[in-house]
Amino acid sequence: MGTRFKGKTVLVTGATSGIGRAAAYAFSREGARVGAGGRDPGRVEVVGKDVGRGRVLDVTDREAVAALSAEAVDVVVNNAGVGLFKGVDDTTEEDLERVMAVNFFGAVRVAKALLPRLRESRGVLVQVASVAGRRGYQRHTAYCAAKHALVGWSEGLRQDLRGSGVSVVVVCPPAVSTPFFENAGYTTFAEDHQDLTPMSAEEAAAGIVSAAAARRRMAILSPRARVLDAVNFLAPALLDEVRPRRG
Numbered sequence: 001m002g003t004r005f006k007g008k009t010v011l012v013t014g015a016t017s018g019i020g021r022a023a024a025y026a027f028s029r030e031g032a033r034v035g036a037g038g039r040d041p042g043r044v045e046v047v048g049k050d051v052g053r054g055r056v057l058d059v060t061d062r063e064a065v066a067a068l069s070a071e072a073v074d075v076v077v078n079n080a081g082v083g084l085f086k087g088v089d090d091t092t093e094e095d096l097e098r099v100m101a102v103n104f105f106g107a108v109r110v111a112k113a114l115l116p117r118l119r120e121s122r123g124v125l126v127q128v129a130s131v132a133g134r135r136g137y138q139r140h141t142a143y144c145a146a147k148h149a150l151v152g153w154s155e156g157l158r159q160d161l162r163g164s165g166v167s168v169v170v171v172c173p174p175a176v177s178t179p180f181f182e183n184a185g186y187t188t189f190a191e192d193h194q195d196l197t198p199m200s201a202e203e204a205a206a207g208i209v210s211a212a213a214a215r216r217r218m219a220i221l222s223p224r225a226r227v228l229d230a231v232n233f234l235a236p237a238l239l240d241e242v243r244p245r246r247g
Contacts, residue, residue, distance in 0.1 A: 004213045006031030009073050013059055013110060014080030016043035018178035019128065022205035023077055024051045030209060032075070059106030069113045074121045075212055076114050078107040079128040083184025084142045096142045102144035107151060115166070122165030124212050127154045129172050131225050137234045141186070158217070167215035173204045174225040178234075 010027045014020035016038030024036045028051040036047040037057035048054020057064055058078045081103045086096055091207055094162045117126060132140055133147030151170055158168040175181075177198040181189035199222055211219035231239050 002030040004030045004209070005075065008032045008075060009035070009071075010075040010077065011037060011071075011110075011114070012067070012077040012079055013037045013057060013106075016047055018180060019173065019176055019201050019204045019208070020077070020079040021047060022064045022201040023208050024078060026202070026205040026209045027075070027077075028052060030213075035071075035073075037080070042200070053208050059099050060101050061179050062109065065106075065109045065113050068110065069116065071117065072121065073114055073117045074123040075126065076110065076123070077126040077128065077208060077212070078110055079126075079208075080106055080110075081128070081146075083140075083180055083186070085139050085181070085184045085186035086142070087139050091142050091145045096145065097238055099142040100146050100149070103143070104149045104153070107150055111157070115161075118166045119164050124169055124215060125154075125157075126169045126171060126208060126212050127151075128208065129154070129170055131172050131174050131220065131229065133170075134172060134220070134229050135236075139186075169211050170215055170218050171208050171211050172220045172225070172229075173207070173223045174199055174220075176201055176204050209232065 005027055010032040012020050012024045012027065012034060015024040015036035022040070024034050024047055028034045034051035035053045035055050036044060036051055037055045038044045039056065039058050041056050044054035044056050059065060082099055084091070084099050086095065107127060127150055129151050130147045132144045133151040136144050154168050154170050161168060175193070175196060175198040177200050204221055207221040209217060220229050228239065
């Protein structure tokens with residue numbers, strides 16, 4: 001048990017599975033009172049009982065998100081997200097709108113609803129993005145678009161909030177061992193990446209907690225991902241050539 005967030009109130013969206021669920025438990029172990037938000041009432045109830053409180057929350061529901069503004073909070077973890085594995089020719093506008101609605105507009109909506117409370121507490125806004133918010137990946141155009149948008153909006157928001165006491169922390173996990181890829185339609189991810197050992201949800205959650213505690217601007221959550229990010233920044237065309245094509 002830790003004490004880094006003792007007495008603090010933390011809201012985690014998408015907290016009923018994967019990274020979000022692990023993050024809710026990780027913050028709870030650090031002494032936080034955690035509000036676990038998610039769309040599945042049964043899962044919300046289970047996680048909520050363990051970490052503090054469960055809240056049925058769909059980040060695409062404007063009224064439900066607006067109601068959050070009545071509650072005090074010290075840390076917001078915008079984790080709710082969906083994936084989509086389709087080539088550009090098969091990705092419809094409706095597909096793109098659905099992914100953007102959750103991964104980008106949902107996160108923006110939650111942040112804007114709770115910014116007044118975060119200003120009061122001089123708190124931390126954690127935006128769970130992805131390495132796909134730093135580089136494009138084949139057959140992930142919709143997901144990459146949403147995560148790039150989230151990273152860019154968060155970088156601009158940080159400048160708007162200078163002097164407010166609110167920290168904006170962007171966290172970029174690499175591939176994580178959750179049902180994410182299967183749910184996104186990428187059922188052969190493990191087969192296509194036999195040389196890759198995905199990070200566990202608990203490791204990703206530990207990275208989120210540490211980044212929030214340190215109020216880091218950007219946290220890329222694995223050494224391998226940090227190297228690839230640096231190469232992509234310095235020589236993106238080179239990385240295009242050395243990375244094998246998938247799908």
